[in-house]
Amino acid sequence: MTNLQQQLDDLKFRLGEVHDLGAAASVLNWDQSCYMPPKGARARGEQLSTLSSLAHRLFTAPAVGGLLEALDARRDQLAPGDAALVRETRYDYDRSTRLPEDFVRRFSEAQSHGFNVWMEAKPKSDWKSFQPAFATLVEMLREKAALLGHTGSPYNALLEDYERGMTAERLRPLFADLAVRQKALVEALVASPHQPRLDWTAGPWSLEGQTRFSRGVLEAMGYDFAAGRRDAAPHPFCTCFDVDDVRITYRHDEDDLFSALMGDMHECGHALYDMGYPVEFRRTPLCGAPGLGIHESQSRLWENIVGRSRPFWSHFLPALRGAFPGRLDAIDEDTLVHSLNEVRPSLIRVEADEVTYNLHIIIRFELEVDLMEGKLAVADVPDAWNAKYKHYLGLDVPDHRRGCLQDIHWSEGMVGYFPTYALGNLYSAQLFQALQRAIPSVWGEVAAGRLGGIRDWLRANVHRIGRTKTAPEIIRDATGSAPEATAYIQYLETKYRALYRL
Ligand code: ZN
Numbered sequence: 001m002t003n004l005q006q007q008l009d010d011l012k013f014r015l016g017e018v019h020d021l022g023a024a025a026s027v028l029n030w031d032q033s034c035y036m037p038p039k040g041a042r043a044r045g046e047q048l049s050t051l052s053s054l055a056h057r058l059f060t061a062p063a064v065g066g067l068l069e070a071l072d073a074r075r076d077q078l079a080p081g082d083a084a085l086v087r088e089t090r091y092d093y094d095r096s097t098r099l100p101e102d103f104v105r106r107f108s109e110a111q112s113h114g115f116n117v118w119m120e121a122k123p124k125s126d127w128k129s130f131q132p133a134f135a136t137l138v139e140m141l142r143e144k145a146a147l148l149g150h151t152g153s154p155y156n157a158l159l160e161d162y163e164r165g166m167t168a169e170r171l172r173p174l175f176a177d178l179a180v181r182q183k184a185l186v187e188a189l190v191a192s193p194h195q196p197r198l199d200w201t202a203g204p205w206s207l208e209g210q211t212r213f214s215r216g217v218l219e220a221m222g223y224d225f226a227a228g229r230r231d232a233a234p235h236p237f238c239t240c241f242d243v244d245d246v247r248i249t250y251r252h253d254e255d256d257l258f259s260a261l262m263g264d265m266h267e268c269g270h271a272l273y274d275m276g277y278p279v280e281f282r283r284t285p286l287c288g289a290p291g292l293g294i295h296e297s298q299s300r301l302w303e304n305i306v307g308r309s310r311p312f313w314s315h316f317l318p319a320l321r322g323a324f325p326g327r328l329d330a331i332d333e334d335t336l337v338h339s340l341n342e343v344r345p346s347l348i349r350v351e352a353d354e355v356t357y358n359l360h361i362i363i364r365f366e367l368e369v370d371l372m373e374g375k376l377a378v379a380d381v382p383d384a385w386n387a388k389y390k391h392y393l394g395l396d397v398p399d400h401r402r403g404c405l406q407d408i409h410w411s412e413g414m415v416g417y418f419p420t421y422a423l424g425n426l427y428s429a430q431l432f433q434a435l436q437r438a439i440p441s442v443w444g445e446v447a448a449g450r451l452g453g454i455r456d457w458l459r460a461n462v463h464r465i466g467r468t469k470t471a472p473e474i475i476r477d478a479t480g481s482a483p484e485a486t487a488y489i490q491y492l493e494t495k496y497r498a499l500y501r502l
Pocket residue numbers: 266270296299
C-alpha cells in the first residue's frame with residue numbers, strides 16, 4: 001500500500017468517527033423532539049454537548065490538519081472523488097480551526113441564553129427583555145465575522161456558513177428585483193375579483209384521514225419507508241443519520257387539512273435528497289448538500305411546484321375524498337387548487353404563501369446586513385422591522401410576538417440563514433424549468449400520479465452530486481444558467497395570473 005493510500009485511509013477513518021458522533025447527536029436530537037419525556041432535557045443537553053465537543057476535538061486535531069496538507073499537496077495524484085473529499089474537508093477544517101475554543105464556548109453560552117430569554121419574551125411580546133441578549137449575540141457575530149475573515153460586508157462571513165460563496169453584494173440587486181416584481185404581483189392578485197373559496201376548509205380533519213392520505217403521497221414521491229419513518233413532533237423537520245436512515249416529522253393540525261400534508265411533501269423533498277447521496281460518500285463530508293439553498297430547493301419544488309399544482313390534484317383528489325368520506329364531494333380541482341394557493345399579505349413568515357414569502361425574507365436580510373454593518377442599532381430593530389412590513393407588505397405590526405420576535409433564528413445567533421429560503425425558491429423554479437425541457441410530458445405524468453420521473457431527474461442532476469460541486473455549479477450544470485430570478489418570477493406570474501383570472 002502506498003503512503004498516499006495510507007494517508008487517505010487514515011483520513012477517511014477519522015472522518016468516519018466524526019460523522020458517527022454527529023449522527024448519534026442527530027438521533028438524540030430527533031428523540032428529544034419526538035419522544036423524550038420533559039424531565040430528560042437537562043441530561044440530554046449534557047449528552048449533546050459532550051458529543052459535539054468530542055466531534056469538534058477529533059475533527060480539528062492537528063493530525064487531521066497534517067493529513068489534509070500532505071494529501072492536498074498531491075491532489076493531482078488522487079482520483080477525482082478523493083480530490084473533492086480532500087478539498088471539501090480542508091475547507092471545513094480551515095473554518096473550524098479559525099474560531100478559538102474560548103470563542104466557541106462563549107458563543108454557545110450566548111446562544112442558549114438568547115434562546116431561553118426569547119422563549120420567555122415572545123409570548124409576552126416583550127422586546128425589551130430580549131434586547132440585551134440579542135445585542136450580545138450581534139456583538140459576538142461581528143467578532144465571529146472578523147475571526148473568520150471576509151471580503152466586502154461582514155455579513156458575508158456569516159452567510160458563508162449557510163450559502164457558501166454567496167455575498168450580500170450579490171444578493172442585494174437580486175432581492176431588489178424580486179421585491180419590486182413580487183410586490184406588484186401581490187397587489188394585482190389581492191385586487192382581483194376572483195378570490196379563492198375558503199368556506200369548505202373548516203375542520204376538524206381527522207388525524208387518521210390525514211395520515212392515510214399523506215402516506216400515499218409520500219410513497220408516490222418515492223420515500224422509502226424501509227429507510228425512514230414519520231413521527232409526530234412540535235415542528236416538522238427532516239433528519240438524516242445515513243442514506244439508509246432518513247426520518248421526517250409532522251405536526252398534525254385538526255383544523256387545517258393541508259398544513260401537515262404540505263409539510264410532509266416539503267420534508268420528503270429534503271429526505272429524497274438525503275436518501276440520494278451515493279453510498280460511496282457515506283461517513284464523509286461529501287455526503288451532504290453544498291449549501292442550505294439547494295437543499296431547500298428540493299423541498300420547495302415538491303411542496304409548491306408539484307404539490308400545489310392542478311395536475312397533482314387531478315390525480316390525488318379522489319384519494320383525498322376517500323380519506324374523508326362525504327366531506328369533499330362538492331369540491332372540484334379548481335376550487336381546491338385555488339384555495340391551496342391563496343395569496344394574502346400576512347405577518348407570519350412560516351404561514352406565508354409563495355407570492356409573499358420572499359418579501360418576508362428580504363425584510364430580514366436587509367435588517368441583518370444593516371445590523372452587521374453597524375448601520376442599525378439593536379434597539380432600533382422593532383421600528384425598522386415595522387416600517388419594512390408597512391413598505392413591503394402594507395401591514396401594520398400589532399405586537400412584537402407577530403413582529404420581530406416571531407422567528408427562532410436570531411435568538412440562537414443564526415444570522416445569514418434566511419436568504420437560503422429565498423434562494424431555494426429561485427433554484428426550485430430553475431430546476432423545474434430544466435426538468436420540463438428534459439421531460440416534456442412531466443405534467444401528464446404528474447396528472448397520472450407518476451412522480452418517479454421527477455425524483456429520478458433530481459437524483460441524477462442534484463442528489464448524486466453530494467458536495468462534489470458548489471450550489472451555483474449544480475444549478476449551472478443542471479439548467480444551463482447561473483442562479484437567477486427570472487425562472488421563479490415566470491413561474492409565479494404564469495401560475496397565479498391563471499388562478500386569479502388576470
Ligand atoms: Zn425546508
